[in-house]
Amino acid sequence: MLEELTSPMIYAGAILCITFIGIFTEHFHGVERAKFAMAGAGAIILLGQYYGFYTPELALEAIDWNVVFLLAIMMIIVSIMISTGGFEHLAQMLARLSGGSQFRLLVLLGTAVTVISLLLDNVTTVIIFGPLIILICRSMGVSPIPYLLAAALLSDTGGVATLVGDPPNLMIGSAAGIDFNTFFIHMGPPVLIAWLGILIALKFLFKKNLEARVEHTFDHVVAYKNRRLWQKALVIMGIMVVLFVYHHQLGWEPWMVAALCLTMLVFMSRKVELEHVTAQVETPLLMFFISLFILIGGVEHSGLLELVGEAFRPVIVEHPLAAALLLLWVAAILSALIDNIPFTAAMIPVLVGLQHDGVNVSVMWWALAMGVGMGGNGSHIGSTANVYIVTISERLARETGNPELAITPGIWFKKGTPAMLVTLVLCSLFIWLGYDFLYVEL
Numbered sequence: 502m503l504e505e506l507t508s509p510m511i512y513a514g515a516i517l518c519i520t521f522i523g524i525f526t527e528h529f530h531g532v533e534r535a536k537f538a539m540a541g542a543g544a545i546i547l548l549g550q551y552y553g554f555y556t557p558e559l560a561l562e563a564i565d566w567n568v569v570f571l572l573a574i575m576m577i578i579v580s581i582m583i584s585t586g587g588f589e590h591l592a593q594m595l596a597r598l599s600g601g602s603q604f605r606l607l608v609l610l611g612t613a614v615t616v617i618s619l620l621l622d623n624v625t626t627v628i629i630f631g632p633l634i635i636l637i638c639r640s641m642g643v644s645p646i647p648y649l650l651a652a653a654l655l656s657d658t659g660g661v662a663t664l665v666g667d668p669p670n671l672m673i674g675s676a677a678g679i680d681f682n683t684f685f686i687h688m689g690p691p692v693l694i695a696w697l698g699i700l701i702a703l704k705f706l707f708k709k710n711l712e713a714r715v716e717h718t719f720d721h722v723v724a725y726k727n728r729r730l731w732q733k734a735l736v737i738m739g740i741m742v743v744l745f746v747y748h749h750q751l752g753w754e755p756w757m758v759a760a761l762c763l764t765m766l767v768f769m770s771r772k773v774e775l776e777h778v779t780a781q782v783e784t785p786l787l788m789f790f791i792s793l794f795i796l797i798g799g800v801e802h803s804g805l806l807e808l809v810g811e812a813f814r815p816v817i818v819e820h821p822l823a824a825a826l827l828l829l830w831v832a833a834i835l836s837a838l839i840d841n842i843p844f845t846a847a848m849i850p851v852l853v854g855l856q857h858d859g860v861n862v863s864v865m866w867w868a869l870a871m872g873v874g875m876g877g878n879g880s881h882i883g884s885t886a887n888v889y890i891v892t893i894s895e896r897l898a899r900e901t902g903n904p905e906l907a908i909t910p911g912i913w914f915k916k917g918t919p920a921m922l923v924t925l926v927l928c929s930l931f932i933w934l935g936y937d938f939l940y941v942e943l
Contacts, residue, residue, distance in 0.1 A: 513803035538792035545799030563798025570756035580781035587731035592633040618659030661874030662692035669845040680749035695924040825868040832872025837879025878921035
């Protein structure tokens with residue numbers, strides 16, 4: 502393999518490594534990951550033009566616009582729904598239904614977070630529920646740590662089940678040509694098993710906290726900010742789910758479904774100002790994705806990823822089950838330590854290349870989706886959702902003067918990492934026992 506390396510491959514690989522190191526160490530140097538991705542994208546285009554393997558035109562073709570458009574549109578829909586106050590009302594209704602039982606509250610909130618994560622990304626879900634959990638727990642006089650940790654773990658896990666639940670899923674589905682139904686049919690069962698596994702694990706991991714006496718139940722009722730808009734948004738979300746199910750038969754990409762539903766929502770709600778709701782779009786995240794696609798596209802055109810794919814071909818062809826299990830654990834461990842999006846972006850061209858050569862890599866796609874999704878639960882920096890939950894717990898600890906309310910790396914290692922390991926064991930068993938189900942060629 503080393504003798505086949507060319508100068509363009511070596512330089513492209515160096516740009517990829519330097520960019521990824523900058524992205525992965527964002528928490529240490531404080532430079533936004535989008536800036537490193539932009540620098541890497543610019544460098545690979547210049548290198549490609551110099552050696553003749555990449556051009557600005559090819560860079561534009563490398564961008565997966567389906568992923569970019571779908572993310573942007575969903576961000577706008579979510580910003581409209583948040584403005585209605587409906588999510589606050591939902592969370593507080595669940596708190597009243599718990600009847601003072603802490604474990605029942607954990608299950609109810611965890612279920613809501615998981616279900617919402619099927620359609621909304623995990624970061625949005627915890628941004629919605631994080632502050633609400635703190636409000637509910639302070640009113641009930643209980644520690645919010647079990648619930649905050651459950652929100653992060655279950656939002657990461659729930660997002661694995663659907664094509665639109667997590668950005669890596671969008672990338673995998675778009676690259677492999679997997680439609681919404683196929684993705685949910687294959688990922689729904691392991692996510693359901695992992696969801697049960699996390700809840701049971703948390704019951705034992707937080708046994709003392711959950712058995713503590715509740716000072717008083719939560720009976721506060723919050724009024725909607727715009728109840729009619731919330732109801733309209735729920736109808737639109739229902740229509741969106743139906744269209745996602747049939748998007749393949751309609752010949753539509755997922756972003757088309759989301760765009761149609763957004764158009765319907767803004768016309769049904771005349772008071773919604775587009776200038777206001779579009780301001781909530783996370784432009785740096787979209788720039789990060791665009792730059793990452795350009796970077797990976799350049800590395801692919803250099804021939805390096807094809808060479809890597811050829812090196813792994815014998816293992817995948819001769820030992821596909823072992824290769825899938827290995828990918829699951831490697832993807833999970835790396836996703837626990839670093840961001841899962843760059844790893845997913847780097848693996849996709851390798852698997853696509855093998856798939857185009859006639860190798861059945863269907864199990865590998867599912868193993869990659871499970872690994873990067875579940876692996877984010879392994880550490881406090883494993884996903885952006887985790888970082889947000891840790892941040893608001895630290896802020897709560899400062900405001901109350903109680904350091905025990907902060908989710909430290911040590912607490913995450915003791916409570917979150919075991920939960921992640923439980924899900925990986927369950928997913929490994931699912932791949933092993935359901936191998937024939939997952940091996941069906943896409």
